[in-house]
Amino acid sequence: MPIERDHPLKPIEPVEFTPQEVANLVVLAALPKLEAEPTTTDWEFRTVAAADPDGRPLGYVLYCLQYPPNRDDQTQPTSILEVAHFEKPKQAQRFCEEFSGFLMPGILEGPELAEEVARLEGLPGYWQQGQPPDPDQTQTRPRADWKPYNPLAESDARIASEGIYQSA
Helix, strand or coil, X not given: CCCCCCCCCCXXXXXXXXXXXXXXXXXXXXXXXXXXXXXXXCEEEEEEEEECCCCCEEEEEEEEEECCCCCCCCCCCEEEEEEXXXXXXXXXXXXXXXXXXXXXXXXXXXHHHHHHHHHHCCCCCCCEEECCCCCCCCEECCHHHCCECCCCHHHHHHHHHHCCCCCC
């Protein structure tokens, strides 16, 4: 069908390529097509009670559990990250609810953000492989290692690294 003169689409002008551009296009066309790997992972938070060696309650440990692609495969260990310590379970629950508001699927996933939170909380921030902690059993921790959650950890870290800004 011929293009009418008033038609908003105009015919495409032929493009001339240099021999090098043609060679580049041939190489690109020959490359295997890469499939994008799924970025979302199966993960969840789990809260476990903690006490000191004398049995006095410390609070609750929040873990991020990242499961293998086939969750039913018992040969694949679960990745476990200690994210934060809380005095009360309601604080951990509120944290989890607020945490999900910062996630952006495909850009910022839960396990990735959990690592940063753990570091800001002064915890090691590295993943361990193994069986997930049992939420029905209390974990024993030295009182010296207990670091209750600091909602201002991010701003405290920024001030410590950049200094306090003073207006001129």
